[in-house]
Amino acid sequence: MHRTLTLASLAVASLAVSPFLGIGAAVAANGDTTANLQPVALNGVDASGTAMVQVNGNKIDVTMAATGLLPDNPHAAHIHFGADARHECPTAGDDAKGDGTIDTTDGDPAYGPIVVSLTKTGDTSPDSGLAVDRFDTAPGGELSYERGSITVAPEIATAIADGNAVVVVHGVDHNGSGKYDGKTKSDLDPSLPTEATDPAICGVLVSAPSGGADTGYGGTASNDNSGLIALGGGLLLAGTGAGAVAARKGRARI
Amino acid sequence: MHKHWEQGGRRGAISAAAVAVLLLVAGAVVIVIGVRGSTEPSPAASTMPSATSTQGDSASKPKKPRGVAARELPTPRSDFGLVLPGSSPVALTIPSIEVNANKIVDLGVAEDGSIEVPEDASAPGWFTPGPAPGQLGPAVIAGHVDSESGPAVFHRLGDLGQGDRVKVTRRDGSVATFAVDRVESYKKNAFPTRAVYGTTNRAELRLITCGGRYDSETGYLSNTVAFAHLVNA
Secondary structure (H helix, E strand, O other): OHHHHHHHHHHHHHHHHHHHHOOOOOOOOEEEEEEEEEEOOOOOOOOEEEEEEEEEOOEEEEEEEEEOOOOOOOOOEEEEOOOOOOOOOOOHHHOOOOOOOOOHHHHHHHHOOEEEEOOOOOOOOHHHOOOHHHOOOOHHHOEEEEEEEEEOOHHHHHHHHOOOOEEEEEOOOOOOOOOOOOOOEOOOOOOOEHHHHOEEEEEEOEEOOOOOOOOOOOOOOOOOOHHHHHHHHHHHHHHHHHHHHHHHHHHHHO | OHHHHHHHHHHHHHHHHHHHHHHHHHHHHHHHHHHHHHOOOOHHHHHOOOOOOOOOOOOOOOOOOOOOOOOOOOOOOOOOOOOOOOOOEEEEEEHHHOEEEOOOEEEOEOOOOOEOOOOOOOOOEEEOOOOOEOEOEEEEEEOOOEOOOOEOOOOOHHHOOOOOEEEEEEOOOOEEEEEEEEEEEEEHHHOOHHHHHOOOOOEEEEEEEEEEEEEOOOEEEEEEEEEEEEEEO
16 A cells, blocks of 8 residues: 555656656657748859748648749749758758759758648648649749648657758759759759759758847846745745645555 | 655654645745835836837737739739848947947857847847848847846837837948837747747847846846837948
């Protein structure tokens, strides 16, 4: 009897403690992440933007805005993640073929494959990665995107919340013709010019700062007695806790 | 621990109960002293940031204009207004509250996940993982409301009013001028991450400092946030 009670209270205690130690049962992914979208190395794009992905379990809400993109042409946009990827945006060193540009294959070691297609309507799976009729066309070079409740696999939700996923907006105009053209074909889809799928801007989704900012030392704070009140509250709580222990001890002896 | 419990027996229960009573009494006494003490007029109270100064009219404020001319396109044309290329901020001036900071430090994310804050109470800090002031999106600059001995660089942030100008000098020599849209106060445990760090369809700026009640254990309980947007450069 004693033993059972003791084990039970130990179990309760460890349950109460485990969230603070970060151990115990797996918790659904949660968190707000932001990406600062910057031009991809070597691709000559003068664009920038930001994205926010809010993770709630297996759902994500995505907002994104960018400016300076090739106007009035579809810009495929994705969340990329690969367990073996570097979780970064590609650098000039990723130009494996040495052709002076970063294409989608060059970017793969940095950010991995497509895991979410940021389409405006319909399917958001990797299958829609090149669904050019469902991506924003950046009128005036400005891309504005918002889509809520996109369902993702648990491991993808976790990857995003952990800061390991990357937002990439594709579509560049290497030759300045104002449209996607050129002899080089896309390594993803040979029916498209590589300009249509080369990465334009990129940003790693990192956790937004949690909570507020500790921007005060108290040198001008009023001398209120909140500290004393808090101390009193703490003593009250401790008293209640001790009372509970006393009560439990009483019961345990029965 | 549990061994002690098993052996504690009745005597342990009695002494624990006694401790509980003592703590309860002590807690109540301390609270009474604390509450009485805090009813005395506090000369410093008037220097507390008036964090809600412009909060009243923020709710009724019309939303910012979005692409006006409807085109024969499925996507309405967006209009982000003036947007500058990336360049780090180097100085910050807010004439209406006499802020003149000639040094801006870099801020990232601290070990505990919160935004870093400047060590120097007189220097605001730019949150470098986000956009630069003038770029598309929400640029964030945080500064202290006070040091341990007196007012700091953003002491009067709560006094900002709608339309007040904030000038940010950037490394490329440009001066990005922002107009204040509103000033809000948020409890730190209910900080609106989306509103402060989330996507915006124009170049915006957030100035953050501390406010609200000060707790000697945990510091200020609230943050004052001024929201502004780029008007010229």
